[in-house]
Amino acid sequence: MEPHSERPYWNSLCVVAAVLTGFTAPFTLAFEGSDDFNSHTWTSxxxxxxxxxxxxxxxTFFTQYDDPDSGIPVTSLPRIALNYARPGN
Known part of the structure; x- marks a missing residue:
């Protein structure tokens, strides 16, 4: 997958999901077990x-990246996986 194709749209969806997580996690912890808590909705x-x-x-493990030394896009799946699995990436 090219990093500049549909990836920005996907990243936007991930931001929305992260914001939702930031709102839902405290509500789940605070209201779980109360009579008004609809666990099926929150669980879904x-x-x-x-x-x-x-x-x-x-x-992420299928998204190519540009080699920092040569600037050439890396499309080899093992190299992509190693790059993203390395600490600091």
């Missing part, structure tokens, strides 16, 4: 958010 939303972040991790 949490599963959706986990799915988005899981797909994001998978997509």
């Amino acid at each position: 939303l949490e599963y959706w958010l986990v799915a988005v972040f899981s797909v994001d991790i998978l997509l």
Whole structure:
């Protein structure tokens, strides 16, 4: 996957998912167990958010990057995986 194709749209969706996580996590912790808490709705939303972040991790391992030394796009899947698995990336 080219990093400049649909990736910005996907990153926007991940930002929305992160913001939703920031709002839903405290509400779940605060109101879980109360009579007004609809656990099915919150559980569904949490599963959706986990799915988005899981797909994001998978997509990251298939997104090419530019070699810092040569500037040439790296498309080799093992090199891409090693690059993103390295600390600091």
